[in-house]
Amino acid sequence: xxxxxxxxxxxxxxxxxxxxxxxxxxxxxxxxxxxxxxxxxxxxxxxxxxxxxxxxxxxxxxxxxxxxxxxxxxxxxxxxxxxxxxxxxxxxx
Numbered sequence: 001x002x003x004x005x006x007x008x009x010x011x012x013x014x015x016x017x018x019x020x021x022x023x024x025x026x027x028x029x030x031x032x033x034x035x036x037x038x039x040x041x042x043x044x045x046x047x048x049x050x051x052x053x054x055x056x057x058x059x060x061x062x063x064x065x066x067x068x069x070x071x072x073x074x075x076x077x078x079x080x081x082x083x084x085x086x087x088x089x090x091x092x093x
Contacts, residue, residue: 018046018047018048018071018074019046019047019048019071020044020045020046020047020059020064020067020068020071021044021045021047022041022042022043022044022045023041023042023043023044023045024039024040024041024042024043025039025040025041025043026039026040027040043058044058044059044060044061044064044067045057045058045059046059046067
């Protein structure tokens with residue numbers, strides 16, 4: 001979730017180790033289609049590690065393609081909380 005009312009968008013800088021992952025869910029309603037195996041989703045999340053903990057932030061479906069492009073083009077970047085991630089140099093292939 002975005003902090004202090006900020007929206008997550010493709011203009012946000014991403015952590016180097018971030019990845020975009022899809023999740024499918026069961027809602028828990030007894031008569032829903034998901035009880036038979038067809039889950040709800042995909043719901044997209046940006047995941048990264050910060051301070052030894054895994055963090056995640058929901059990415060709306062209309063921003064998934066922009067987020068993929070931002071992750072692919074990310075070089076030096078800043079975590080969503082504003083601190084720089086320059087602990088190790090990036091290797092060029």
